[in-house]
Amino acid sequence: MKKIRTKILLAFAASGLLLLPSCGDWLDINTNELASTKVEPGYLFNYAAVNYSGTRMGGDQYMSIAWPAQVISDGDYWYGGDDFYTISTYSTGNTWVSTYASVGNNLMKAIDFAKEAGDTNAEAQCKILFAISVWGSTMIFGDIPYSEAWRIEEIKTPKFDPQKDILYALVDLVDEALGLIDTSKESSITSYDIYYKGDMEKWLKLGKSLKLRLLLYLANHEDVGAQIAALVTEDKMLASNADTFAFPYFDTAGNYNPNYALYEVYPNLTPIWNAANPTVIDPMLAVDDPRIPFYFDPAETDENLYAGIPAGADYFDGSGNWLDEDGNLKISLLNLDFYCQPDTPDVLFSYAELEQYIAEVYVRGLGVSKNKATANTHYRAAIKASCINAGVAEADAETFVTGLKSLADMSDDEALEAIANQQRIDMMIRPLEAWSEQRRTGYPVLSVPSRLASMYPGVINRWPYAERETLVNGNAPQVDGVWTKMWFQK
Template identity: 30%
Template sequence: MKNLKTIFFAGALLLTIASCDDLDTLNENTKAYTTTIPSALMTTSQVNYSYFLTNASVNDNNFRGYAQYWSTSTYTDEVNYNQAKRNLGNSHSVILYRDVLKDLQVAKNMITNEQALGSIEIAVKKNKLAVLDIQIIMAYQTLVDIFGDIVYSEALDITNHPTPKYDDAKTVYLDLARRLDEAIGNLDSGNKSFDSADLIYKGNVAKWKKLANSVKLKMGLHLADVDAAKAKAMVESAYNSGLMNNNSENALFQYFSTTVDQNPLYTSLVDETQIILTEFFVNELNAKSDPRRDIFFDPISKIDGVYKGAPYAKQVTYSGYSLPGVRIKQNTNPGVIFDYTETCFLLADAANRGFSVGGTAADYYEKGIRSSMDYWNVSSADADAYIARTDVAFATASGTDKQKIAYQLWIAYYNRGFEAWTEYRRLDFPILVAPPTAVAEAEGKVPVRNIYSLFDSTLNRDNYNAAATAIGGDKMTTKLFWDKF
């Protein structure tokens, strides 16, 4: 077969040479683009941002472990918070700076330089730039929520800033809020944007505006404990401008059955045998007969007829514990960028703080639970029964109102590890306990930050040292500026 292929290739090459007078054209693909297309850059950035949020690779995403939904049976370094071993800071930085932000910024620069003729072309151009800016803002917010102070004002410019400075995290947040207002103001739902190149909303500008306002809602609440006046203004402005109203407006990234386009969880949950459910999460849902259990967990992995979780971060036998659910294992299951359920619980938090958002904390708390049930295809009857439980109903569930909201948000965030970890840090509930086997650097606590890349401390030492000093030490126990309690 190898010889046949060689003969075929040689014959084809001879025929090509015989029929061509100019050999210089042999390597030209007349159907290929010769320059980078902004829409293609945005597409790849969406692929990579969704990968960052969705995957469960030990090299790239251990957040579901930090939120204590999942543990691992044999290799437990990551769930024991060994951030340095795999240089997780570098992985997060590479994906978000190089694979997401750089592509978005190049696309933005190219579209900025394009000439637009006529009012429609100008409106479409403004929409495209606004959609790009919204995604840039989300990526930078993610970086702040991971590290604290980050490279921002001198980022993505290796020519002029090969060793960029780190900017104060709160200053970055406030500038992102300003930019978000500009982007929202530039969106015109009466005109198009990227169309099919937009893998999230297919160019639907109205949905991008609702997503942007929902992001603004979240950013505002992140400021609530450090700048209450600014938080209130942002939250109420976002509400008045229009937030997500239902699950049809969720920002989802659709995956497909082909290997290169499948949900990255498929590799971690089907091709590998490491990830198991934690006893803490399973016991919490079992105690309330949560109707999402048969979706969150795999029914065939019950042990003696019941779901059984494993001790967190302890080496155990994989077959002795329950596993993540069938839907979550599907290679076509979409990745979630932002959703209506999250929006509802954020509004519950806002209402609980006295912000004017058109409803009470109890209203939005119930809407959040119902939205989660609806997304996971739980029947209305089962959702009603769950909400009616005295240990679930807002009026009778245990804990403060803030804790009730945080607890149900934590459950609803299942399979969204990064956001679950982020809101756990902000709302300080549920109470998660570090395992006794955690690395010494964790100081007996669940991490509230990811340490910077090891390359930061070697290749950009002076700026790294300044940043580490400014935040109170490059440690996983150093709280971010918005994490005050």
């Protein structure tokens, strides 16, 4: 039992940030980044991959996005500020370092070395991972340096490019990568490729899938239907869960998923910080989703009860909604076996995600004729893949999706909301992607938690820029606040 009898203020440090073992450790990850001369591209590629997922899955990004974006709830049990829309300078600073040093700079150098060696496949691998990293950064900050970035010897204070231009540039970069891939040749990045082990057929599928994602992030405001239609009709993107692009962690010390490393330090507190949010669990409860017991633990007061706690709600608010008189939880915590194991991977692009994108394309008619029956085929394929990935037996997953209401029987808006809800469910432990999808689609509709309503005119849509950049670069745009929408949003 995880009885909570007293609320604990975790004042290990004035900011509360030293709770996360990752934060302080990663602040200096770029110490020698710019000193590298000429090394094997694979080594730099692998180093970038390790650092990118370490940032995504550690204290710098995971909880600092999951809580304010209302993907996971903390019951006001975290003393640090993220759930109050106050993002730590460690998080912003380390994410910035990831983009421009430990990940970005190393991949740029790896690209140069691959070009020198004439290894087009290695060059393509680096460009695709680079595009994923930059997409993540613009989803967090909005306008960021791109065209003048990673040229520190020439330009000390790069301009901040508009998000629209960055997304188009990333589409072009992915096109370059796709044109470089030669599946008949072996890449020099094989053993260092922790994702696909140099399987260029899979990299080709990933590149095309990533291009579709990027185009959808343009599609709210730009006419990119022809490019979307070309990808969807060609049908050479991720084809099964086996194609999912994920960084693997391992059950060996030093190779743990950062969330598990945090759990090792705070085994009694980490579960309490990760409670079910209604935006995820309520749509699952509505259809008796078989993923529920894999995602969540039942309430301590009733082994048959699964329930969420809204963002901003306090376990100790005296309402009796969340705890009984003995301190037993009346809501669900996330199942540690699902999200917090040593070998829980960092999924960067899933097959289920792709199938929902294709379903959306057919509902919206983006470059193709609207066809909700076709959309439903992809919608169900996505949910089935997600269920199997969560641990649901294939037969049970098939029975579940067959019984779901067809998108063909919904209005367009209802169908788009259903797709968005399923993306969010699948992405619950991928908070960056879940947050990005919510802002792109507008679903689920979120509101500012009541305790923040007097301080913020809208929900969080961005992080503040890293002080380490704004203090030295006067080109950083001025935005009203974290509630200011980004260009790509609906």
